Amino acid sequence: MYMGDHIVISIGLAAIVAKITKQPFVTVALLFLFANLVDFDHLLNYHLDDGTANSMQIHPLHRYAPYIASGFLLVGLCWKKWRTELWIASLAFSTHILLDSLSAVMDYRIPLLLSTSVVTTSLSCYVVHRLFQDKSTRDRLLAFMLSSLILCDLELIVTVYVLKMIPQTNLFFWVIPPTLLLFLSGLFWMCFRERDAVSGAFTQLENV
Numbered sequence: 099m100y101m102g103d104h105i106v107i108s109i110g111l112a113a114i115v116a117k118i119t120k121q122p123f124v125t126v127a128l129l130f131l132f133a134n135l136v137d138f139d140h141l142l143n144y145h146l147d148d149g150t151a152n153s154m155q156i157h158p159l160h161r162y163a164p165y166i167a168s169g170f171l172l173v174g175l176c177w178k179k180w181r182t183e184l185w186i187a188s189l190a191f192s193t194h195i196l197l198d199s200l201s202a203v204m205d206y207r208i209p210l211l212l213s214t215s216v217v218t219t220s221l222s223c224y225v226v227h228r229l230f231q232d233k234s235t236r237d238r239l240l241a242f243m244l245s246s247l248i249l250c251d252l253e254l255i256v257t258v259y260v261l262k263m264i265p266q267t268n269l270f271f272w273v274i275p276p277t278l279l280l281f282l283s284g285l286f287w288m289c290f291r292e293r294d295a296v297s298g299a300f301t302q303l304e305n306v
């Protein structure tokens with residue numbers, strides 16, 4: 099699955115998890131966003147990755163994902179202080195892998211991936227719209243989600259279709275996405291940390 103979709107779904111799922119676990123939304127969302135850094139492993143085998151190869155087979159962190167997710171669970175079991183965060187990180191990591199598996203099942207066919215993107219974006223926006231009662235926060239969050247999606251998709255279109263970069267010859271092709279993810283995660287934290295701590299807008303989620 100493409101990065102923009104991972105970011106949008108991360109926010110939607112984080113809202114649900116924050117509501118269930120009663121943890122601060124920004125912390126949960128950042129754990130979900132950072133779990134997508136697993137895609138750094140594309141850098142290790144970028145020469146094999148042509149956009150059609152199965153991520154679950156050629157990238158080490160994706161390949162050994164069940165062990166990594168279980169590792170987070172086990173460490174959380176032993177380390178009580180960070181248990182909630184580690185278990186949420188495990189869930190976030192597993193979700194990323196599950197979504198990538200869905201793309202692999204679809205053979206990375208663009209029309210199917212785009213249709214999935216429409217469905218997952220609509221569902222994620224619906225969740226945010228339904229769960230957050232503070233209108234200003236809700237609108238900012240939706241704006242962040244949709245602009246992240248557009249920015250990431252534009253980056254993909256420019257690198258692949260305009261500049262015609264291919265992974266086999268352009269390491270830069272794989273450097274931009276993680277940089278963009280770190281930038282957007284930082285932007286998310288800057289935009290929403292005060293609202294989470296001060297207004298409590300995220301922690302007072304509407305009962306559904």
Ligand SMILES: [Zn+2]
Nearest residue numbers: 136137153198
């Ligand atoms: Zn991935």
